[in-house]
Amino acid sequence: MAARFDLARQVADAVLFEGYVLYPYRASAAKNKLRWQFGVLVPPAWGADSAEHSFQRTEVLMEPRSGAELSVELRFLHAQRRTVQRSLDDGRFETVTALELPDRVLVPWDEGTEERVTLVAAVTELAGDGLTVPFSVPAREETEPVHDADGHLVGRLVRRSEELNGLVRVTASDIDGPYATMRLAATVENTSTWSPEGAADRDAALPRSLVAAHLLLGLGAGSFLSMTDPPEWAKGAVAACRNEHAWPVLAGEPGRADVVLSSPIILEDHPAIAPESPGALYDSLEIDEILALRTAALTDQEKREARGTDPRAAEVIDLAESMPPEVLERLHGAVRALREVTGPGPTPPPDLVPDVPGAQPGAPWWDPESDRSVDPVRDRITVEGRSVGAGSRVLLKPGKRRTDAQDLFLHGRSAHVEAVLHDVDGGVHLAVTVEGDPGVDIRRAQGRFLYFQPDEVAPLEDT
Structure with a gap:
């Protein structure tokens, strides 16, 4: 199951870091000041007075075989506050709004650390009250020294994270129908007892929240049913499933149905990362080209600020600066899912030829001689x-x-x-x-x- 999760995790990573840091990748940008928009499970006391939620619920249909085990993996980000301090002559440190270095400008920022909660259980153990697994992430504080080019200590980064508590509850029950089908319900809850004091805002709740929370569900033996395109006999049971703040789809290798990704973002069955994508740009895959071009066009000062905002932003800057022309060219467009690939004519580059069942390798996908009634150059x-x-x-x-x-x-x-x-x-x-x-x-x-x-x-x- 680990190998099957690994394939699905490529998409799950995109869900985990969707919108993590947006172009122009600087903390000073307005759109990077209001963050963490997807799958945020807040403390119950905060959720009661806001439009956000403290839980998400996933329900899917499955057809487990005898002796099947269910693997569950909860993934989310834990927001930690990073403050910047400058070194003083007397050995003390003072908190500052920015620390200038030759290659970057360090600024305060909320970083996201990935957390995982896993469980494996026999499907037979999930009947009735099912299985409940509480979890806790302790509060942490750590410091990272900052040195200049000559190795002198010029400051430090202080990272603080708050305690976070939650639980995962999984149950399974039989449904009426012609086949041995079960309804699997998986609930994720934030159980933090933290309560806002006075005029506490969302920034105070975020360090105690599960951010971009999503589930990977895997059957060791058996299969899940598609929730978006179920067989006719299962449509009534699928309609009766209750999914709240989560969207389950089949994931992993196309053609298989033993892994489900339940995401706070609407996806299609068997979602996949575009093969042309050169790396995580934290926006949307269909605009990788313009993001790469705009990132490469940032001024040196803007790049310094981006590199000092977050290590992932620094990776984006390095990616845009080091991207060879042939990789950038691949982002310009691709033709996929054409139903027929036949006929004479010029052959497009290999990365533009769609993968069509039954098509001959290297066959052209469009014949300019097939319609002589139009000619863009001569008309x-x-x-x-x-x-x-x-x-x-x-x-x-x-x-x-x-x-x-x-x-x-x-x-x-x-x-x-x-x-x-x-x-x-x-x-x-x-x-x-x-x-x-x-x-x-x-x-x-x-x-x-x-x-x-x-x-x-x-x-x-x-x-």
């Missing part, structure tokens, strides 16, 4: 009585119907038409580059154009 349309196509000059006049803020800045600018494109609904779009744009060669090389409809341009004299 022309009529605008205000004049023929417009690739190479034409036009005046941009975006309208109010579908214009965004960036289009408004281009009102009145002249542009070159690069292609005439037709969509499946019969619409026509003009791909253009703006005259005077210093990045026009890059846009053409990468096929990244601006798009306007015919009524948003006016023809100009060609040069």
Whole structure:
């Protein structure tokens, strides 16, 4: 089961650190001041007066075989406060808001340490009241000396974490149906007795909370049923399951159904990390490219602040600076899940060829000769009585119907038409580059154009 959990844990890690530190990866950024948004199980006394919860409940259907064991792994982050202190001449330390070093700027920050609670039990032990496992994480305080480039002590980091208490309760019961199916219920609770004093805010509750809490459930023998796409006979039983503040999906290797990931974030069955992703950027996988480019474009001072914010932020900076061009190019896009891969024509790069059952290795996924009725380079349309196509000059006049803020800045600018494109609904779009744009060669090389409809341009004299 450990090996099966390892595969599912790749996605679970993304859940654990979702939004942990966001671009531009500095503590001073406004969006990094309000943190820990997913799967936060707060102390009951705090949850009673807030919109947050002190528990999460997962219910799934399973078909265990005789003698099956259930493995449960609870994972969460424990927030610890990091303060920064400067060394004084008399050997004492004073707390400061920042400590300047040549390669980074150390600032106060809430770090997250990963915690795990595990249990293994025979399915037969889960009947009735089931199994309850309490756990406790003790309060801790530790210091880390900070030295300058010459090895002199210039300060220290003081990390403090509060005591945290909780429990995991697991029960299983038979359900009516044509097969030997059981309902498995797993509850995670924060049982801290801490009570806010006076006007205590969320920052006071967070060090005593389970952050990004989620469960991995594994059957040693048997399988789980999909909660999003169950068989017809099980739909009624699935609808009767009660999942609160958690979303269970099948996880691990596609085709298997012996591992479930119950996440505070909505996922699909068998979620997976994109193979093109170069590493954790703590945002969303579909914007890895723009995050990498923007991170590489930070100033040296901004990078120093990011490196001093958190070790994980420093890793992101190092990743963006060391990423080779071929890795960055892979982030530009990939074609997946096409149903057919047949026909002659140019073969795309290997990383752009979808994995389609029955497809021939290296076969092209699109045949440009299959539809001779369209040609983006040669097609022309009529605008205000004049023929417009690739190479034409036009005046941009975006309208109010579908214009965004960036289009408004281009009102009145002249542009070159690069292609005439037709969509499946019969619409026509003009791909253009703006005259005077210093990045026009890059846009053409990468096929990244601006798009306007015919009524948003006016023809100009060609040069």
